[in-house]
Amino acid sequence: MEQGLLTETDPVVALIDIAGIRASAAALRIAFEEVTGAPVLHAFAVKAAPLVPVLRLLDSEGIGAEVASPGESALALAAGVRPERIVLDSPAKTRAELTEALRLGIAVNADSLQELDRIDTLTGAGTGTGTGTRTASAAGSGLGPGLGPGSGGSRLGLRINAQIGAGAIGALSTATATSKFGVALCDEGARERVVRACLDRPWLTRLHTHSGSQGLGLELMAQGVLAVYELAEEINAAAGRQQIDTVDIGGGLPVNFASDEEDPTFADYARTLRDAVPGLFDGRYGLVTEFGRSLLAKHGTVLARVEYTKTAGARPIALTHAGVQVATRTVYDPASWPLRIAAYDAKGAPKTGAAVVQDIAGPACFAGDLLAEARELPLLEPGDTVAALDTGAYYFSSHYAYNSLARPGVHGFLADAGGVRFTTVRAPQTVAEIVAESGGDRPDALL
Numbered sequence: 060m061e062q063g064l065l066t067e068t069d070p071v072v073a074l075i076d077i078a079g080i081r082a083s084a085a086a087l088r089i090a091f092e093e094v095t096g097a098p099v100l101h102a103f104a105v106k107a108a109p110l111v112p113v114l115r116l117l118d119s120e121g122i123g124a125e126v127a128s129p130g131e132s133a134l135a136l137a138a139g140v141r142p143e144r145i146v147l148d149s150p151a152k153t154r155a156e157l158t159e160a161l162r163l164g165i166a167v168n169a170d171s172l173q174e175l176d177r178i179d180t181l182t183g184a185g186t187g188t189g190t191g192t193r194t195a196s197a198a199g200s201g202l203g204p205g206l207g208p209g210s211g212g213s214r215l216g217l218r219i220n221a222q223i224g225a226g227a228i229g230a231l232s233t234a235t236a237t238s239k240f241g242v243a244l245c246d247e248g249a250r251e252r253v254v255r256a257c258l259d260r261p262w263l264t265r266l267h268t269h270s271g272s273q274g275l276g277l278e279l280m281a282q283g284v285l286a287v288y289e290l291a292e293e294i295n296a297a298a299g300r301q302q303i304d305t306v307d308i309g310g311g312l313p314v315n316f317a318s319d320e321e322d323p324t325f326a327d328y329a330r331t332l333r334d335a336v337p338g339l340f341d342g343r344y345g346l347v348t349e350f351g352r353s354l355l356a357k358h359g360t361v362l363a364r365v366e367y368t369k370t371a372g373a374r375p376i377a378l379t380h381a382g383v384q385v386a387t388r389t390v391y392d393p394a395s396w397p398l399r400i401a402a403y404d405a406k407g408a409p410k411t412g413a414a415v416v417q418d419i420a421g422p423a424c425f426a427g428d429l430l431a432e433a434r435e436l437p438l439l440e441p442g443d444t445v446a447a448l449d450t451g452a453y454y455f456s457s458h459y460a461y462n463s464l465a466r467p468g469v470h471g472f473l474a475d476a477g478g479v480r481f482t483t484v485r486a487p488q489t490v491a492e493i494v495a496e497s498g499g500d501r502p503d504a505l506l
């Protein structure tokens with residue numbers, strides 16, 4: 060408040076805790092160093108915070124990037140993440156995306172056997188028929204020396220759906236019987252087809268699984284990893300060599316949104332995995348991880364000014380500038396995504412006073428645009444500030460353009476004895492930019 064970050068033109072801002080991100084990155088590295096001596100690539104799931112300076116900060120902490128679209132790939136490259144530290148997942152990669160990833164040496168996890176056929180075709184490493192009668196080789200790669208699969212270029216894997224079942228949030232559970240992701244391992248004949256597909260492609264050296272995001276227990280997540288480890292062992296036994304040398308265990312470590320406590324921790328998860336799947340940690344397998352939410356959620360905050368207050372049906376309501384545009388999931392599915400709200404006065408001091416049940420509403424024009432409903436807080440007044448806590452992942456960074464509300468500015472901060480220093484990560488979107496992005500340069504296009 061003293062430094063004037065919240066203004067009349069920018070009544071909502073997002074803050075990122077630089078030291079907090081560094082600490083979480085270090086905790087992640089240490090957690091896995093303690094359970095395996097094999098190489099581990101931690102690839103941050105870019106969709107959780109698609110901001111170039113954040114990716115660069117993570118890169119400086121030894122964390123690579125997991126990407127799932129041309130935009131996310133470009134962000135990771137713009138952040139200076141080296142291609143060999145980038146992993147491309149996505150259920151709908153185009154030929155152009157695959158070609159570019161293979162050219163650059165970005166690791167690719169194929170989502171289906173169809174996609175393996177497509178990679179065969181693109182690299183000249185197979186016929187693309189997927190019939191399993193031919194032993195593919197990278198020798199005929201059309202990508203030039205060093206760029207074909209298995210020849211020092213892209214590391215290639217196959218995503219497996221171990222079909223272990225759903226967690227608490229259906230929309231984020233990727234290992235259900237009918238999930239759209241990966242090869243459904245328990246379906247009739249699928250296991251045999253996967254083993255065959257791997258044996259036919261000696262350059263296929265990774266298996267990938269990601270069972271879901273938020274709402275999954277550690278034991279369930281470990282079951283998914285166990286299933287994929289057992290498949291890797293089966294493939295390696297059939298190949299008579301360690302063809303699968305790396306298992307990508309995905310992300311999905313749940314975040315505690317109810318308090319400041321980080322629970323579970325990366326160390327809890329790493330130990331759970333080692334206990335459930337000891338063979339994966341005996342040094343024979345490299346690992347890739349793809350954590351998103353658990354690295355960033357606790358290190359972001361949305362601040363918004365209370366513009367007006369009113370009562371309706373005796374319920375006090377604070378009309379703020381933070382709503383569906385920055386907290387989309389919470390607004391549309393409040394039961395699955397409750398957020399803690401902190402209240403501050405006009406000077407930024409924690410608001411005091413008796414707790415009153417009130418709604419914290421956003422600025423968008425639909426009734427459901429509530430950051431929190433029936434929440435007990437000191438009674439808010441115009442000019443106060445509310446903070447939506449734990450919003451560092453999947454919130455302000457994944458703006459929703461409803462009502463043409465501007466993307467808020469994002470500022471990193473470092474606090475030390477000298478005070479708090481802010482640095483802009485993303486400038487607030489201007490009204491002129493909104494017009495330009497909305498066909499403003501061709502108003503007559505439909506006349």
Ligand SMILES: *Cc1c(COP(=O)(O)O)cnc(C)c1O
Nearest residue numbers: 104269272310311349350351352
């Ligand atoms: C979303 C996603 C992640 C990250 O999930 P978090 O819950 O944010 O850790 C990792 N891998 C894949 C394939 C994903 O789709």
